[in-house]
Amino acid sequence: MFAYYNYENKEKKSTEFKSLALNVQDSVKKIERLFLVVTNFCSSKCLLCSYWKNKEPKFISLTFIKRKVIPLIRKYNIKFVCITGGEPTLHPELDKIIKLIKKKGIFVTLITNCIGLSKHFNKIKGYIDGYMISLDADTPTLLYKIRGNKNFLEVNSWPKKIKRESPLLKLCFLV
Numbered sequence: 582m583f584a585y586y587n588y589e590n591k592e593k594k595s596t597e598f599k600s601l602a603l604n605v606q607d608s609v610k611k612i613e614r615l616f617l618v619v620t621n622f623c624s625s626k627c628l629l630c631s632y633w634k635n636k637e638p639k640f641i642s643l644t645f646i647k648r649k650v651i652p653l654i655r656k657y658n659i660k661f662v663c664i665t666g667g668e669p670t671l672h673p674e675l676d677k678i679i680k681l682i683k684k685k686g687i688f689v690t691l692i693t694n695c696i697g698l699s700k701h702f703n704k705i706k707g708y709i710d711g712y713m714i715s716l717d718a719d720t721p722t723l724l725y726k727i728r729g730n731k732n733f734l735e736v737n738s739w740p741k742k743i744k745r746e747s748p749l750l751k752l753c754f755l756v
């Protein structure tokens with residue numbers, strides 16, 4: 582079972598959050614994995630996605646995490662949380678979100694295109710159990726064509742950097 586929570590739940594408060602919570606409540610006792618959308622904004626321009634067309638960046642708040650997400654994690658005995666977006670590294674408080682969730686003993690993974698990872702890496706590296714890296718090209722031209730970004734060398738350097746810091750960590754690649 583997967584449940585998505587995004588910034589709109591916070592803005593449209595009760596209705597959206599409650600209806601989603603009720604749906605979950607009615608149908609299941611336990612949720613295996615939560616995909617948490619922390620922003621609607623992205624630094625790539627992938628062919629397969631329209632997140633990057635969002636003009637107004639929105640970010641999930643720490644209050645929403647504390648008041649809604651943490652209780653949900655407890656209630657449904659969630660063991661895995663996957664932090665995603667948009668591009669989650671654009672969230673200015675990504676480290677605080679990750680730490681709040683990790684404190685609950687959760688296995689935390691981060692889906693990232695790696696473009697903004699350097700801003701957060703030192704603060705989050707001790708709290709992440711796995712990375713899912715958006716990497717579908719073996720040349721700069723192909724990466725630009727598919728994902729609209731020119732950061733081929735930077736993106737490709739991250740798997741090695743991550744492994745150097747945490748050799749036992751699992752890496753997955755989204756292709």
Ligand code: SF4
Nearest residue numbers: 623625627630632667
């Ligand atoms: S990196 Fe992910 S969220 Fe961003 S445009 Fe590509 S598929 Fe969409």
